[in-house]
Amino acid sequence: MNSITDAGTATRRRVLGDMHVDRAEAAKTGFDAPFQALITDAAWGHVWSRDTISDRERSMLTIALLAGLGNDAELALHIRATANTGASRDDVLEALLHVAIYAGVPRANHAIAIAKKTFDEMEAA
Incomplete structure (x- = not known):
């Protein structure tokens, strides 16, 4: 993993909770794995992890x-x-x-x- 992915994963867990993230990870398949990586990095790593607000x-x-x-x-x-x-x-x-x-x-x-x-x-x- 990289720092954006690590930050995104930590933020996603902090905001949505471990149960939700664990459920999403368990349901992940080869088909939607790229999408899960995208939202973890983009939404959670690049946006939600910012400290501006x-x-x-x-x-x-x-x-x-x-x-x-x-x-x-x-x-x-x-x-x-x-x-x-x-x-x-x-x-x-x-x-x-x-x-x-x-x-x-x-x-x-x-x-x-x-x-x-x-x-x-x-x-x-």
Whole structure:
């Protein structure tokens, strides 16, 4: 491994949790291994590992972008990750209010429903 891959792997584990990363690694095949390497290096090593903004801020940005683009499964994943990033429920709501204005009320409405369900699941666990 190289330093970017090492940093990406460590950051991915810190943000998403060992269980998620272990599951993704166990499910990896020869077909998607290049994709897993790409996201580990690019998303987690080059972007999330930067020290220019906090994990909390990065989490809020990611949630807003995923909600605005309608990436529901990834949105739920990153809402669960708020337990590790320091982003609060209020932070998530603020991000989704921005989605309503800049990406559309239907996207925000759907994302709020996902957030409520995900937070309820987190509380129940």
